[in-house]
Amino acid sequence: MNTGAGAGARSGLIARLNRISTDGRYLIVPMDHGITLGPVKGLVDLESTVDAITDNGADAVLTQRGVASRVHPNKNTKGYIVHLNGSTVIGPDTTDKRPTGSVEGALRAGADVVSFHINIGSDHEPDQLTQLSNLTEEAHRYGIPVLAMNYARGPGIDEHDPESLAHAVRIAEELGADVVKTAYSGEPESFEQVCAATQLPVVIAGGSRGTDRQTIEMVRGAIDAGAAGVSMGRSIFQHDNPGSITRAVSAVIHDGASVDTALDIAGLEIEV
Ligand SMILES: CC(=O)[C@@H](O)[C@H](O)C[C@H](N)C(=O)O
Numbered sequence: 001m002n003t004g005a006g007a008g009a010r011s012g013l014i015a016r017l018n019r020i021s022t023d024g025r026y027l028i029v030p031m032d033h034g035i036t037l038g039p040v041k042g043l044v045d046l047e048s049t050v051d052a053i054t055d056n057g058a059d060a061v062l063t064q065r066g067v068a069s070r071v072h073p074n075k076n077t078k079g080y081i082v083h084l085n086g087s088t089v090i091g092p093d094t095t096d097k098r099p100t101g102s103v104e105g106a107l108r109a110g111a112d113v114v115s116f117h118i119n120i121g122s123d124h125e126p127d128q129l130t131q132l133s134n135l136t137e138e139a140h141r142y143g144i145p146v147l148a149m150n151y152a153r154g155p156g157i158d159e160h161d162p163e164s165l166a167h168a169v170r171i172a173e174e175l176g177a178d179v180v181k182t183a184y185s186g187e188p189e190s191f192e193q194v195c196a197a198t199q200l201p202v203v204i205a206g207g208s209r210g211t212d213r214q215t216i217e218m219v220r221g222a223i224d225a226g227a228a229g230v231s232m233g234r235s236i237f238q239h240d241n242p243g244s245i246t247r248a249v250s251a252v253i254h255d256g257a258s259v260d261t262a263l264d265i266a267g268l269e270i271e272v
């Protein structure tokens with residue numbers, strides 16, 4: 001018998017996805033690196049960083065639940081995603097992401113959406129596949145969307161190989177996620193293959209920070225290849241002016257700007 005719960009949960013999913021996006025495009029700034037990397041530049045004064053990026057075009061910020069109270073006063077009505085697993089670069093194996101929370105805990109922390117990171121090709125893939133699948137089942141019971149951070153990452157794996165990335169994003173869809181984030185393959189031509197591998201909105205990670213032009217060219221290339229946006233952390237929150245780089249990324253994602261126009265709008269050097 002259709003109790004309507006499915007319809008209710010579906011409408012909740014859509015409403016919450018709209019809180020972390022604008023017209024189907026996503027500018028998410030993850031700052032869950034406080035576990036992975038520690039108190040790095042941009043995450044020490046977390047409040048100022050959140051204020052700068054949410055005041056300049058970001059659709060949502062993403063953290064672990066423990067710092068939620070430091071995010072809410074500054075997130076300027078934008079969306080909030082709570083990350084539910086983690087690892088550190090000082091531990092024995094960064095690919096061994098361990099659960100760090102629950103859907104209930106994320107809701108208590110004020111999350112609109114939850115996220116989970118799995119490393120396809122790592123020694124921990126089997127457990128992580130099961131954990132992501134269980135998470136989507138549980139989250140969807142409450143109408144909570146899941147952002148899957150599916151990397152191709154493990155012994156002998158090329159993290160930017162388009163076929164591996166295509167496999168990683170399809171796994172997210174097969175396991176019930178609502179949005180998938182993965183690494184960029186490096187150029188639009190090969191990333192088209194990645195975006196075509198799934199019906200889910202695909203967003204890209206930024207990886208370690210490069211020049212402003214490299215960052216904006218990456219965003220432009222991903223959008224041209226069919227991506228729906230970014231879940232870009234270090235390139236934004238470690239910038240000397242997180243608000244400016246966010247404005248440039250937003251000009252590409254939300255306004256269709258070219259690389260040079262986006263850099264110019266944000267007052268960033270159009271260095272070649
Ligand atoms: C620090 C990294 O290598 C990133 O790719 C992280 O894996 C991504 C994630 N935000 C994390 O911090 O775990």
Ligand SMILES: O=CC(=O)COP(=O)(O)O
Pocket residue numbers: 030031032149181205206207208231232233234235
């Ligand atoms: O959670 C981390 C990401 O989504 C990507 O972070 P990056 O610093 O852009 O690689």
